[in-house]
Amino acid sequence: MILIVDDLSENLLALRKTLEVHNLQVDTAQSGEEALKKILKQNYSLIILDVQMPGMDGFEVAEILAGSNRTKDIPVIFLSAVNKQKRFISKGYETGGVDYITKPVDPDLLILKVKTFLKLSEQKTELKNMRDILSKEVEIRKAAEENLEAKVEERTRELIKKNEELEFRNHELQQFSWVVSHDLKEPIRKIEMFIKMIKERYLTDDEKALDYVDRTVRAAQRMSKLITDLLDYSRLSSDVAPEQTDINAVVDEVVTDLDYLIEEDKAIVIKKDLPKVTGVPSQLRQVFQNLLSNSLKFTKKDISPIIQISGEIIADKHIDAPQDANGQYCRITVKDNGIGFDEQYLDKIFIIFQSLNDRKKYEGTGIGLAIAKKIIEKHNGLITAKSTPGEGATFLIVLPL
Structure with a gap:
């Protein structure tokens, strides 16, 4: 007005x-x-x-x-x-x-000036209102940031405290695991030893008794292996300093350890172009120990196992990433010609105590691939598999260089 x-x-x-x-x-x-x-x-x-x-x-x-x-x-x-x-x-x-x-x-001049100053006044009022709104918004955001900072500080203190508690409990759990492992494995070793003594001294002529003894020994061995695998799984929560690791050397050590099985199954292991990565050698060794053991275990009848291990530098952290000589990741492939599996059960094979095969026919604890997955994830990597029943399995690992 x-x-x-x-x-x-x-x-x-x-x-x-x-x-x-x-x-x-x-x-x-x-x-x-x-x-x-x-x-x-x-x-x-x-x-x-x-x-x-x-x-x-x-x-x-x-x-x-x-x-x-x-x-x-x-x-x-x-x-x-x-x-x-x-x-x-x-x-x-x-x-x-x-x-x-x-x-x-002059009426025309007056109207022109009046409308001009009214327009300027409206714009000035709009700017003032906008400035007031922005000022209030700044105050609200400042208050929200201060409140958020206080909450972040409080939450950080809580997390630090909980982390300290978890580290203490983790240390206690590791000590407990060592004690339990020793206390559980000792009586199993004695059972196995005494059963073998009974077999050798008193049951040489009784075939049925010998069969029962052999079953008992195998059961004791499975229990001992299960305890060892559980202990290995629990150890993965502890922090170990990474170092430059040559995957070629790691695989060579695993092949040497498994040479008796490789000779027994007349297996062929082909290895080429494996990179060096920053990691924990003992843990990566465990990964390839489990993968090669699986390839030697899940074989086709009357067909010699062929295991191919290869590596390549890739562009990024993705299972299907293209090759790139300047990439910061590598993809390692472990391929066999064994019995394979149905890919619809892919997630299941990496879960602890899960197995897709008959435990009586293919002995195992169902922990090996779960350990491999946990180790690879601790190395900021990826692991998966591709397979078709009867056509072998291919395990793919992506690791940062």
Whole structure:
């Protein structure tokens, strides 16, 4: 709304009609005192203020408006028929006016200026509102950040405390595992030893008894292997410093350890292009020990096992990533010509105590591949397999170089 202030009724009427023709809302006051009272009660977008008025003149009204935070930003256009000298015009601007128009007023010029200053006033109000909103948003975000920082600090303290507790419990668990392993394996060793003594001394002529003894010995051996595998699985939670590891050397050691099985099964192991990685040699050795043992175990009848182990540098951490001589990862493949498996059970083979095959026919604890998966994940790598029943299995490992 626009406020027109003039002591002459005819001037007010003429200005009011001029503005209302252009659909502008108008209010009027016939003195400076009346104008100030109205300004206290109503918000105006523009004030057209006559300079020469009895009592409080236009300059005095403008000075009062400029001294108040509530009204200092309201644009004021001065009108004067008498004070046309430069010093009066300058005083108008000094007291806060945005323009100084002399009478008689050109209606077209007045409307143009009024609309211009109204538009500027609207933009100024929008900017102020936006600034206020942004200021509140900053305050809210600052408060939220401070609150978040406090929560993060509190949560960090909790996590540090829990981590310390877990480390202590992990240490206790490792000690417990060693003790339990020793205490469990010792009586099994004695059972196995005494059963063998009974077999050799007293049961040489009783075939049925010999069969029962052999079954008992095998059961004791399976129990001993299970305890060893469980202990190996529990050890993987401890931290071991990684080092530069040559996978070629690791595989060579595993092949040497399994040479009796390789000779017995007339297996062929083909190894080529294996990289060096940063890792824990003993753990990586365990991975390949389990994979090669599986390839030698799950074989086809009357067919010599063929195990192929190869490596290549790849672009990124993905099982199917393309080869890239400048990549930061390697893919190691362990392929055999054994019985294979159905890929719909792929996830199952890496779960502890899970087995897809008859335990009586293919002995094992069901822990080997679970150990391999845990080790590879501790090395920030990936492991999976591809297979078709009767056509062998291919295990794929991705490790960072």
